[in-house]
Amino acid sequence: MEKDLFRSRIRLRHLHCFLAAAQERNLRKAADKLHLTQPAISKTLSELEEIVGVKLLERNRLGARLTRDGEAFLPHAVSVLEALDAVTNAVGQEQKPAHESIYIGALPTVAPDLIPAVLPLFRQRHPQAKVLIQTAANAPLLQMLTAGEVDFVLGRMADPQMMAGLSFELLYVEPLVFAVRNGHPLAARPSVSLSDIVAHSFVISPKGTIPRHNAESYLQSRGLAIPANSTETLSVSVARQITRHSDAVWFTPAGAAREDLADRTLVQLAVPTEGTEEPVGLLLRSEGTLTTLAREFVRMLRETAATRRSARSG
Structure with missing residues (x-):
């Protein structure tokens, strides 16, 4: 060039x-x-x-x-x-008027699922609004919410001591899934066992996170463990790229891989994962009111989540 x-x-x-x-x-x-x-x-x-x-x-x-x-x-x-x-x-x-801002906290595995679906609708009504999104593990997000650093959090229920002064509203429940690249050796097999899966390295959430706890419990109940050569990351984009370009198996909440599975960039292995379901919801401060912008974004999140629940049950 x-x-x-x-x-x-x-x-x-x-x-x-x-x-x-x-x-x-x-x-x-x-x-x-x-x-x-x-x-x-x-x-x-x-x-x-x-x-x-x-x-x-x-x-x-x-x-x-x-x-x-x-x-x-x-x-x-x-x-x-x-x-x-x-x-x-x-x-x-100096000539520009100040624009309102909305501060959102979200789990890395939840943010790419719900927020991109809601943001275009929000932008139609508030094209000048500033949207700031903080992603982190659940515990730091709740600390941000308690400190007033974010308006609300898209996350998961935590231990009672961490929920003091906060409320949780369920949006949906999602399981963990095993996702691999299109063309992965396991994707071509008519049937796959858990033993086949754990023979490959995993891409998985770090220790201390709820997805990691559920993954460990699921495998331990079946006499298996997370492979020692696994890669741990909170970043969905990093996990996605590793999975796309290797034979690693991404053991992840379904929402994090939803778009990749829909367009067949990644393939979900047909292995039941009952018992790994995780509730995802809105966390709000019990005392205090949301701004008009935050209330509207929350309303759109509720409507989007309700539409997805109906589609799954339909």
Whole structure:
């Protein structure tokens, strides 16, 4: 890729279209997001690929997926657009009105499931609102909530001493699942046993977390243990990438892998995991009121969770 030629031909519309396609993994959805037609966004992406000289997206009837070059290009495209936003924000601050903010605490395994589904709806009504999302393990999140550092938490019920001054509202219950990359040796087998699974390294939540406790209890009740060569991480994005690019088995709450399982980037192994179900809900301060923005976001979370519960039971 010739640097001068690239600089002379690249346009912001190329980056906006690429980022929307990378985020939505579907050209129709990306076009809707940018208020363009699908042929227009497809043409713009083809122009971008011609400029950079490599294929950035694999397109098919199921959607669009980043190639290895696309994954390498993505953080640079994001950096360019963020830099432009920073310039915009730095200019004329004295004339800009202050915008309301909402502070959300969420478990890493819950945040990528519910929040992306709710945020576009929230943005339609409050396009200027600032949304700050803190992810952490359950205990630190409850400490943030108690200290007033976040408006509410998407998390799990904790020990009574940690729940003092807090309330818990159940949104849904989800099990742990075994997820592997599409093409994993276990994915092709007509039947898989737990012994087959524990022969592979795991990607799993760290000790002290509720998913880890439930995973250990599940395996111990069957005379098995978490493999010694497992990788522990709170980061869903790190866990996802490790699973996608190795033969590791991701033992995770179902919501964390929901999108990957839906688009078949990852495959759920058909092994029952009864007894690993975890309640996920809203944690609020018992004393104190939510801001108007926070109340509206909470309402949308409740509605989204109710819709998913109905879909599962239907």
